[in-house]
Amino acid sequence: MALSTHTTTSGFLLPSIHSAPPFFTQQPHPTSLSIATDQWIQIILKYARHRRLFTIRVQDAETPGNVWDEILRNERINRKLLPSYLSYIFTQMVSRKVAAYDPPKQDRSILIYWRLPEEWAEVLYEWVSSTANMNTIMTFYEITDPPIESPLSALPIPLLRQAIAILAKSNRAQIIAIAEGEGVRFFPTTIKA
Template sequence: MSFSTYKTPSGFLLPSIHSAPPFFTQQPNAATQVVFTEQWTRLILAYARYRRLFTVRVEDAEVSGGEWDEVLRNPRINRRLMPGQLAHILSVMVSENLAMYEPAKQTRATLLYWRLPEEWAEVLYEWQVVNTGQLNTILTFYEISEPPVPSELSGIPQSLLRSAIAVLVKGGRAQLISISDGDGVRFFPRNAK
């Protein structure tokens, strides 16, 4: 049997391992399971980035027809990732700081870091300061995540945006401000403190 890559209806190219039935099952050999978990992690993050998906839930492996079906199921070989295995993969991703449980204090839903908060901070700073040139202007979180002209930050979850802003605040490039309709942020030049 030969395995091949496969282009999904959304245009995402699945790796050839996605055609291997053992890829979808818990492996008795610990070393093999580690390798499969690493490959699932890369696949989940790549797909999330491609589709701009910020969250994955254990329930996504249970319910068909969702936005994760292209990755978590392979109808060509009649396989799907089981919820328990997805929960294990997500726990490994959280332990490796590639995801975080969102909301906190549960283990069924994660916010994916297909870009780390530090990378989102650079995207945010570049968008705000370089592209718009708005220094010392206060923007609400809503204005950043739902801008009138779509940007790379469109739809970013508030918790991830808050983490990115915290990176900029720590580096002296932004200030978090409480305003009447929520939180806002003011950006400073790179050399400002």
């Protein structure tokens, strides 16, 4: 069987390596393992962006019928990614800072950075500017569940917190305690002459 690309039902284009049976097995040779793991990381990041997914769990490789099936399984060649290999991929993603364990202090679920926290900080700041919310206090809920869908819709709170922390370092945001819990105030940037 020749290796070929494949378009999933969601419209995601899988690379031809996804048709290779050994791709689904953690390879014993370090170079082969490194190449395959790099490919898996790229597929996971691109697929997460394609579907706007923020988390993946080891059990997604164990349980059929979830949103990750399109990439973690290949029924055409009767292969699936083993949970132990997915766990290894998680460690590599976290070490490369394209993911973080979520919740912390466990290794079976990660938060995927298909946009880095620094990129989310800029997206957040641009969105706040475009919605005329500078100098107003917004709840996390107002940001992640706005009345009109935005690039920040359904953004996980841990990722939102990281983006706000990045903006706070440059004096563009400040977390504030409010009656509903926590809010954030955004500040316009000052232009230096």
